[in-house]
Amino acid sequence: MSVSEPTMIGLSEKAHALLSQMKEDNFLAEMADGYRLGIGLALAQGIEPEDVPQRRTVFSVATIDPDQEIAAAIRALIDLKGGSVYRMAERLADWGVIELAKRFDGSPIDVGALVPKSD
Amino acid sequence: MTTDNDQDMALAALRAASDDVEATLPESFIAATYAIQRRHQFNQDQTASLHDLEKLVEDHLGQGEAR
Amino acid sequence: MKLLKLTTFNFMPYKGTMSLSFPTSSEQNVMLVYGDNMRGKTSLLNALRWAFYGKALGRHSRELPLQDLINKEATLEGDWSMETCITFEDSGHTYEYRRRATKHALVSKPSRPEDFEVSRGLLRDGIAINGYMIDSEISRFAPEQTSRFFLFDGELLQEYESLLIDGSEQGRKIKEAIEQALGVPTLIRGREDAQTLLKSAQKQQTRDLDKISGMERHVDRQRALQSEIETVERDIEDQETQLKTIRTDKTVLDDFIEATEKIHAAKERLTTNQESLATNAQTQKDLEIQRLGLMRDAWKDLIRPQIALKREHLTEENNQLAEAMIRKANISGQIEQLKKSLSSAICHACGQTLHQSQRELAGAELGRLEAEYLGIAVDENARNRVSAEIRDLDRLLKPGPTAQIKFLDKELSKLKVEQTKLDNEIERLHDQIKGQDTAEIARKRTLRDGLIKIEGATEQSIRASRAKLDKNNKELQMIAKALEGIPTARAAKSTQIVKIAGELERIYGRSIDRLRDDLKTRVEQFASDAFKALTTQSKYSGLKINNNYGLAILDERGHEVTIRSAGAEQIVALSLIDGLARAGRSAGPVVMDTPFGRLDPGHRANILKYLPTTTNQLILFVHEGEVARGHDLAQISSRIDSVYEIKEVSTRHSKIEKVTT
Numbered sequence: 065m066s067v068s069e070p071t072m073i074g075l076s077e078k079a080h081a082l083l084s085q086m087k088e089d090n091f092l093a094e095m096a097d098g099y100r101l102g103i104g105l106a107l108a109q110g111i112e113p114e115d116v117p118q119r120r121t122v123f124s125v126a127t128i129d130p131d132q133e134i135a136a137a138i139r140a141l142i143d144l145k146g147g148s149v150y151r152m153a154e155r156l157a158d159w160g161v162i163e164l165a166k167r168f169d170g171s172p173i174d175v176g177a178l179v180p181k182s183d
Numbered sequence: 184m185t186t187d188n189d190q191d192m193a194l195a196a197l198r199a200a201s202d203d204v205e206a207t208l209p210e211s212f213i214a215a216t217y218a219i220q221r222r223h224q225f226n227q228d229q230t231a232s233l234h235d236l237e238k239l240v241e242d243h244l245g246q247g248e249a250r
Numbered sequence: 251m252k253l254l255k256l257t258t259f260n261f262m263p264y265k266g267t268m269s270l271s272f273p274t275s276s277e278q279n280v281m282l283v284y285g286d287n288m289r290g291k292t293s294l295l296n297a298l299r300w301a302f303y304g305k306a307l308g309r310h311s312r313e314l315p316l317q318d319l320i321n322k323e324a325t326l327e328g329d330w331s332m333e334t335c336i337t338f339e340d341s342g343h344t345y346e347y348r349r350r351a352t353k354h355a356l357v358s359k360p361s362r363p364e365d366f367e368v369s370r371g372l373l374r375d376g377i378a379i380n381g382y383m384i385d386s387e388i389s390r391f392a393p394e395q396t397s398r399f400f401l402f403d404g405e406l407l408q409e410y411e412s413l414l415i416d417g418s419e420q421g422r423k424i425k426e427a428i429e430q431a432l433g434v435p436t437l438i439r440g441r442e443d444a445q446t447l448l449k450s451a452q453k454q455q456t457r458d459l460d461k462i463s464g465m466e467r468h469v470d471r472q473r474a475l476q477s478e479i480e481t482v483e484r485d486i487e488d489q490e491t492q493l494k495t496i497r498t499d500k501t502v503l504d505d506f507i508e509a510t511e512k513i514h515a516a517k518e519r520l521t522t523n524q525e526s527l528a529t530n531a532q533t534q535k536d537l538e539i540q541r542l543g544l545m546r547d548a549w550k551d552l553i554r555p556q557i558a559l560k561r562e563h564l565t566e567e568n569n570q571l572a573e574a575m576i577r578k579a580n581i582s583g584q585i586e587q588l589k590k591s592l593s594s595a596i597c598h599a600c601g602q603t604l605h606q607s608q609r610e611l612a613g614a615e616l617g618r619l620e621a622e623y624l625g626i627a628v629d630e631n632a633r634n635r636v637s638a639e640i641r642d643l644d645r646l647l648k649p650g651p652t653a654q655i656k657f658l659d660k661e662l663s664k665l666k667v668e669q670t671k672l673d674n675e676i677e678r679l680h681d682q683i684k685g686q687d688t689a690e691i692a693r694k695r696t697l698r699d700g701l702i703k704i705e706g707a708t709e710q711s712i713r714a715s716r717a718k719l720d721k722n723n724k725e726l727q728m729i730a731k732a733l734e735g736i737p738t739a740r741a742a743k744s745t746q747i748v749k750i751a752g753e754l755e756r757i758y759g760r761s762i763d764r765l766r767d768d769l770k771t772r773v774e775q776f777a778s779d780a781f782k783a784l785t786t787q788s789k790y791s792g793l794k795i796n797n798n799y800g801l802a803i804l805d806e807r808g809h810e811v812t813i814r815s816a817g818a819e820q821i822v823a824l825s826l827i828d829g830l831a832r833a834g835r836s837a838g839p840v841v842m843d844t845p846f847g848r849l850d851p852g853h854r855a856n857i858l859k860y861l862p863t864t865t866n867q868l869i870l871f872v873h874e875g876e877v878a879r880g881h882d883l884a885q886i887s888s889r890i891d892s893v894y895e896i897k898e899v900s901t902r903h904s905k906i907e908k909v910t911t
Contacts, residue, residue, distance in 0.1 A: 093542035104549030108556065136642035137553055140560045176656045179551045192772075193437055193765055200760035206753050216754060220440045226386065233443045240447065240750055244743065 067146060073128065073154045074121040075099070075161060082165040091172050096127055098173075102160025103134060103153055105178060107141050113159040115151075125150055193217065215239055251340040251391040251838045252867060256301065259333040260321040262293035263904040270294070270906060272839070273867055273891030280862050280889045281869045282877070283906065285896030290904040291871035295843045298401055301334035301349055303394045304368065307403075312505070316351060316363040323902040330360055340391050346373040347388070392838070398427055399830060400838060404845035428799050428830060434765055441758035448751035452476055452726060455733070455744035462738050472729055479722050486715045493708045496701050503698040510691045517688045520679040527672045534665045541658045544651035551650035561643040564636050571633045578626040581619055588616040727752060769833055770795050777801060777829030783860045784821050786852035793825060801826055817849050824857060828864050839867035846876040855885055862889045 075083065083098050092098045099122075106113065129135055135149045144152060164173065197213055206213070216236060223232035253272040258264055273281050285291045296306035296314070306314045320332045330353040337346045349370040357365040372379040372387060379387055392400060429435065456472045459465040507514070550557075591598045592612055604612065730748050778792035781803075791808060793801040801822050803811040814822070824845065840861070846854050854877065862868045870877070877883065883890065893909040 090538070090542070092545060093539075094546075097542075097545040097548075100549040101545065101552070104552035108552040110556075131645075133550070133642075133646055136639075137550075137557065137646055140639065140643055140646075141553065141556050173545070174659070175545065175548045175551070175652055176659065178548075179652045180555055192768055193761070196437070196761040196765035196768060197757060199764050200757050203760050203764075204753070204756045206757055208750065208753050208757070213754075213757060216440060216444075217436075220436045220443070224436045224439070229439065229442065232439065233446055236443050236447060240747060243750070244746055 067148050069125070069148050069150050071125055072121045073123055073125055073150050073157075074116070074119050075154070075158050076116050077118060077120055079116075079158045079161040080120050080122060083161050086165070086173070089170070091168070096123060098161060098164065099123060099128055099157045100134065101173070101175075101178075102157040102162075102164055103138075104160070105163055106156035106160040107137060108178075108180065109163075110141075111156065111159055112142060113155045116154050116158045119154070128153070212239075212243055251338055253298075253839050253841075253869075254337040254339060254344070255335075256294075256297060256337075257335045258297050258301075259331070260324045260329065261297050261300070261332055261334060262306075262319055262321065263290040263902065264293065264297075264906070265321040265323050265899075265903045268906055270894065271892070272869060275891060276866065278889055278891040279865070279867050280886060281867070281892050281894070282883070282890065283869070283871045283894040283896065284874060284877075284879070284909075285871065285904075286873050286898075289896045289898055290906075291873070291896065292403065292843050293904075294871055295401055295403060295841060297334055298336065298841060299397065301336040301347060302388060302392055303397065304349060304370070309505075316366050316368070317360045320351070321902065323900065330366075338391070343374050345391075347371075347384075396427070396430060399827060400840060402827065402840060402842045402845065404843050422798075425798050429766070434762060434769070437758055437762045437765055441755060441762065444751050444754035444758055448748060448755055449476070449479070451744050451747035451751050452730070455730075455742060455748050458742040458744045459733070462742075465736075465738075468729055468733060472726065475722050475726050475729075479719060479726070482715050482719045482722070486712055486719070489708055489712045489715065493705065493712065496705050496708065500698060500701045500705065503694050503701065506694055507691075507698060510686070510694075513683050513686045513688065514691050514695065516679050516682045517691070520676060520683065523672050523676050523679065527669065527676065530665055530669050530672065534662060534669070537658050537662050537665070541655055541662070544655050544658070547651050548655065550646055550648075551652040554647065554650070557643050557646050561640060561647065564640050564643065568633065568636045568640065571629065571636065574626055575628050575633070578623060578628050581623045581626070585616060585619050585623060588612055588619065592616065770797075770799070772833045773799065773826070773829040774801075775829075776832040777825040780828035780860070780864075781821065781825035784825060784853065784856045785818075786850075786856065793822065799826065817853055820845070820849055821853055821857075824861075828861075832864070838865070839869065840865040841869040841871075843871045844873070844876060845870070846872060851882070854882055858882060858886050862886065 074080070079102075083092075083095050083102075086092050086098050087095050129150075134153055138144070138149050138152055138156070142152060167178075168174065194214060194217055197217055198210065201208070201210070201213055216239060219232050219235045219239065223229075223235070226232065252274060254274065255272065256270045258268045259266065261268070270283070273279050283291065283294060296319075300306045300319065306319050308314045320330055324330075331351070333348065333350040335346065335348045337344065339345065347370070349368065351366045351368045353360045353366055360366060370381075370384065372384045374387075452472065453476060456469055456476065459469045459472070587598045591604065592609060595604045595609065596602070597604055597608070730745075730752055733745055734749060774793060774795040777795070781790070781793050781801075789806045790811070791804045791806050794804055794810065795801055803814065803818065803822065805811050842861075846857065849857070858877070879893075883893075894906050895909050896904050896906055898904055
């Protein structure tokens with residue numbers, strides 16, 4: 065039986081506040097960019113985070129993942145065990161955004177520092 | 184200031200110029216006009232030299248009439 | 251003339267009384283005064299200038315106001331009196347010339363020359379000379395017009411370079427001074443007097459001829475010309491007054507512009523830097539926008555290694571699936587062959603009949619193959635799934651924006667560094683121009699440029715008026731010539747005066763050019779002789795003079811040397827001074843303030859040897875760097891009468907002490 069995917073996804077209040085601040089500080093063009101970056105960071109770290117507490121809906125799936133590339137990445141790297149790929153995306157994003165805020169703490173996001181060094 | 188040295192040179196220049204323009208005035212008269220200028224050379228007021236020149240010319244004409 | 255003693259009271263840095271005695275012997279005719287910069291050397295020159303002419307000069311020969319000449323320390327103590335006394339001898343007479351300035355009783359703190367009372371007195375052999383005769387008496391020994399060659403400011407040597415530039419304002423002034431020194435003005439004044447006499451005689455002639463019938467045509471024309479000449483002369487006078495005003499205003503503006511040049515330059519740099527800063531800010535903004543735009547897909551670069559590894563695994567899986575399919579297909583083929591062989595009892599490979607044992611073997615092989623075939627699981631869906639996953643991952647593996655973001659980060663970093671530099675420079679420039687009215691500076695620069703144009707137009711106008719004047723005068727001459735031929739006209743006294751004055755005017759006019767040419771030739775010769783004695787370069791053959799008394803150096807082939815060092819310029823200028831001295835001035839004293847500034851030891855030695863031979867008294871104000879007491883003076887020690895030194899008592903007070911005799 066295929067699981068139903070949500071059409072809207074979001075963040076915890078905490079992560080949402082942090083993401084808004086990053087946008088306000090002009091470290092991001094759009095909040096969606098930070099959302100995706102958070103997902104990427106969590107995937108890169110191999111994190112499989114817990115469910116998002118007190119979720120606040122923020123984005124449509126179509127906004128975040130118009131070409132289903134995120135879904136493909138999550139499926140490739142995480143065994144969903146039949147679970148929803150976009151609920152997983154939510155959990156990854158929540159963890160990732162908080163992690164970004166911790167790492168850069170009010171400074172511009174240094175993407176170069178996040179990308180793993182090539183051999 | 185002009186010195187005897189200059190006097191020679193300026194006077195020599197006057198004599199030569201006199202020849203150039205084929206002047207009819209006597210050399211002594213020209214020398215006398217120059218002596219007036221030398222006397223008054225640093226006088227700011229030029230009326231003194233002009234006055235002396237007018238008198239010289241009058242005398243010269245008077246001499247000519249007498250002859 | 252010989253200077254004997256200079257005494258001053260409260261003059262410039264010399265608070266109280268200061269005295270200098272000058273050398274009087276013809277063999278030992280050199281006096282040196284040593285002083286560091288800003289201690290009072292130039293003030294000594296000014297003391298002599300003020301003593302003789304009541305003037306002291308500052309930069310660019312601008313007159314210093316009287317209130318600035320009195321010693322500052324004395325004025326702080328309430329003493330506003332100042333005095334100079336110069337004693338000198340000439341033609342067997344001894345003179346004492348005293349000049350004194352005191353503030354008016356009702357003025358508490360003078361701030362302008364008018365706040366002072368200036369008095370002077372000249373004694374000749376102890377007998378006072380009448381006040382109105384003092385100037386003409388002084389002019390006999392040291393006329394002010396030629397004072398620049400007797401009281402010589404070495405820093406003005408550079409001015410002489412402008413003589414080489416035709417049409418320079420500076421050159422024009424110096425040329426006038428030189429011609430004054432050489433007596434040309436005497437002839438010029440002679441011509442002016444002849445012209446004045448001629449004009450008044452012509453007017454009288456017109457009035458006289460008016461009374462003689464038949465002269466109407468000449469009279470009318472003469473009258474008309476005289477009237478026109480008077481009008482043009484008035485115009486020329488007005489224009490010359492205007493020109494003088496323009497030149498004075500221009501000089502004031504030039505001084506202001508020179509003084510504010512740094513401010514103006516700073517303002518220009520400030521504007522440029524502000525523009526650069528604005529461009530920098532805009533570029534940063536643009537790059538930041540670009541950078542933010544790239545963040546959209548940056549998440550892919552974070553997971554690139556994992557995705558690449560996953561793809562590797564999937565590719566391996568895909569290959570395995572493909573191998574299984576191929577193997578199964580092969581086995582299927584083999585099974586078919588064996589089945590055919592068993593049912594036909596003929597070997598499919600060689601076409602021979604199969605024996606019983608061979609049939610048994612084939613049957614066993616068939617069974618084995620069938621078992622193997624059944625053991626191979628081919629999952630078509632899995633293969634499709636894997637291929638699709640690989641395709642998805644290939645999309646994710648396309649190059650991401652991180653390299654570009656890194657490049658933009660570097661560029662932004664550079665721009666920020668540049669921005670900081672610009673900010674600091676802008677702040678520094680703001681400090682530099684703080685309090686300055688840069689708008690006023692710009693206004694004065696524009697005004698000065700405007701004055702240059704007006705000056706040119708006025709000069710042009712004057713030239714045109716003079717040409718017109720000349721034309722009219724020539725026509726008057728023609729009429730005068732015609733009148734001389736007419737017996738009735740010739741008889742009139744005024745006509746005779748016109749003839750005499752006209753001839754005098756032509757003679758003097760012509761003589762001016764002759765004298766100028768003769769003098770230039772003599773100055774050139776004397777200056778060349780001086781130059782050959784002063785220069786250390788044996789290949790130079792002499793000097794050549796131009797119309798402005800500028801001198802060009804000639805090499806051994808007689809060609810002009812175009813590139814000259816600052817030292818060479820100084821030697822040339824000194825040669826000119828000496829040439830002028832021999833051509834025109836009387837051999838009086840020469841007082842020189844820092845004449846050796848740009849000279850090397852070789853040239854200095856030549857000058858020190860040569861100058862004392864050209865004058866009866868040589869007084870030099872120098873600093874140790876110019877003339878080394880030990881080495882340089884040794885060469886002329888036999889000619890030195892005395893050496894003085896200026897010592898600093900405080901920043902506003904210097905004193906002079908005699909060092910050796």
